[in-house]
Amino acid sequence: MALGMGPEHVAYGMRTSYGLPYVTPDMVNAWEHGMLAPTSLELTALAGMLWCSPDELIGTPRTLREHRAARGLAAEDVAHAVGIDLSLYLRMEETDEWRGTDRQSAALADVLDLALPDLVAVTGREPKLVELLHNAVTTRWQAYVRPTAKLLLLDKRLLQDVLQEMHTDYQDRTTAGREYLDRIVDHFWTLVQRTSY
Numbered sequence: 250m251a252l253g254m255g256p257e258h259v260a261y262g263m264r265t266s267y268g269l270p271y272v273t274p275d276m277v278n279a280w281e282h283g284m285l286a287p288t289s290l291e292l293t294a295l296a297g298m299l300w301c302s303p304d305e306l307i308g309t310p311r312t313l314r315e316h317r318a319a320r321g322l323a324a325e326d327v328a329h330a331v332g333i334d335l336s337l338y339l340r341m342e343e344t345d346e347w348r349g350t351d352r353q354s355a356a357l358a359d360v361l362d363l364a365l366p367d368l369v370a371v372t373g374r375e376p377k378l379v380e381l382l383h384n385a386v387t388t389r390w391q392a393y394v395r396p397t398a399k400l401l402l403l404d405k406r407l408l409q410d411v412l413q414e415m416h417t418d419y420q421d422r423t424t425a426g427r428e429y430l431d432r433i434v435d436h437f438w439t440l441v442q443r444t445s446y
Contacts, residue, residue: 267294313371314342330360347372386419411440
């Protein structure tokens with residue numbers, strides 16, 4: 250544990266300084282080894298004990314809850330900004346299933362300062378994106394411009410350039426095609442970023 254504190258010291262501090270009487274050394278140990286994820290309140294207290302920010306403990310946020318916690322926002326604030334009932338928002342965080350409208354998704358991206366790749370991931374659209382990209386590179390890419398544009402709300406001309414280049418890259422490979430497909434989303438976002446400039 251950082252700062253030379255063992256799990257027993259961290260648990261004690263969280264119980265006495267942050268009013269979390271149920272935190273045990275075993276719980277802190279489970280957090281440290283990734284066997285258990287702390288709640289937002291526990292993450293904030295843990296960060297306070299370790300003199301760092303919650304986002305330093307999370308690393309690269311992947312889930313909706315991790316993005317919110319990394320920005321130090323309360324669930325109530327995000328739910329209000331997005332226009333969703335708090336209990337519904339919390340359920341979406343727990344299940345990792347975003348069910349907001351396009352307008353609510355745009356508000357979510359704004360309040361959590363999410364880049365488009367992160368928004369796609371936390372709103373559960375990445376599996377559909379993978380499917381569209383796989384089809385675009387292995388068959389006729391032109392058929393997948395419109396559905397990809399609709400899914401991501403990106404400019405069709407940009408997507409035409411990106412999908413055509415990805416299709417050519419994939420088709421030109423005599424080997425390592427499986428590798429390309431395994432990292433297809435990374436290839437896509439790299440090309441989108443490069444083509445946007």
